[in-house]
Amino acid sequence: MPQMNASIVLYHNEKEQVLKAMKSFLDTSLDVKLYLVDNSANDALRALADVDRRVEYIFNNANLGYGAGHNIAMRKSIAQNAFYHLVLNPDVYFQSGVIENIFRYMEQHPEVGHLMPKVLYPDGTNQKLCKLLPTPLDLFARRFIPIQSLVDRVNNRYELGFFDYASIAEIPFLSGCFMFLRTDVLKQNCLFDENFFIYLEDADLSRRVAKISKTIFYPEVSIYHEYQRGAHKNKKLLWFFIQSTFTYFGKYGWFFDKEREILNAKALETLGFKR
Numbered sequence: 001m002p003q004m005n006a007s008i009v010l011y012h013n014e015k016e017q018v019l020k021a022m023k024s025f026l027d028t029s030l031d032v033k034l035y036l037v038d039n040s041a042n043d044a045l046r047a048l049a050d051v052d053r054r055v056e057y058i059f060n061n062a063n064l065g066y067g068a069g070h071n072i073a074m075r076k077s078i079a080q081n082a083f084y085h086l087v088l089n090p091d092v093y094f095q096s097g098v099i100e101n102i103f104r105y106m107e108q109h110p111e112v113g114h115l116m117p118k119v120l121y122p123d124g125t126n127q128k129l130c131k132l133l134p135t136p137l138d139l140f141a142r143r144f145i146p147i148q149s150l151v152d153r154v155n156n157r158y159e160l161g162f163f164d165y166a167s168i169a170e171i172p173f174l175s176g177c178f179m180f181l182r183t184d185v186l187k188q189n190c191l192f193d194e195n196f197f198i199y200l201e202d203a204d205l206s207r208r209v210a211k212i213s214k215t216i217f218y219p220e221v222s223i224y225h226e227y228q229r230g231a232h233k234n235k236k237l238l239w240f241f242i243q244s245t246f247t248y249f250g251k252y253g254w255f256f257d258k259e260r261e262i263l264n265a266k267a268l269e270t271l272g273f274k275r
Helices: 015-026 046-051 066-080 098-108 136-144 148-158 201-210 235-252 258-271
Strands: 004-010 032-038 055-059 084-088 112-120 178-182 214-225
Touching: 004 015, 004 066, 015 032, 015 046, 015 084, 032 046, 032 066, 046 055, 066 084, 066 201, 084 098, 098 112, 098 178, 098 214, 112 201, 136 235, 178 201, 201 214, 201 235, 201 258
Parallel strands: 004 032, 004 084, 032 055, 112 214
Antiparallel strands: 084 178, 112 178
């Protein structure tokens, strides 16, 4: 029985970048296994599995989507009764000891089902990846409204810009770039919803986990994320973002979402938000 597994979903990635993420995770004394789930059109990345005996390569020969790719590995974690499963982006890397630190925290806090550490840009500045559950205005304003003052106002609330990002806190929406998940929680209908091809699958999973356990921002350790806002640069990715927006609000409600109101209000009150 492995103590934890991790999965990285690939799609024609640069090998050196993926190797950086792999080595970050595998640099641990814990009993771990890493699944490389390849959605690429060819298996050019197969050789990455030769890096370490703890790596298993899965070639899908089709682009199943981000969540569907991770679900393949998450189901293996459930079947193996692994304690935890880490959803890891291929553009994330971190120092030795990060995994052990998080593992210890999760072992000491069984009420926590999902954890995200502090996320930094490569230059060391903070990424604001703690969020409220989105409203239509949050997503529309950030992408389509050119009035910066309005966007800043929306972001201050939605991205919890007023939060110091220095305290452990319960957050309703944590980024999908690094999702440290308790497998017992995954067993409770908490895999990714495969109706989301890419974008907002992390918001959807975060809120479902938050209904049955705590979703925690844990700034005691940090990771680096070479983040790029693809939907702002690529029309195809923008279309996927729009599709996911309709899928998300079609599932939970556009303007009337009581669960969103409750979870967001709890977070704002706890963090001391002032209008």
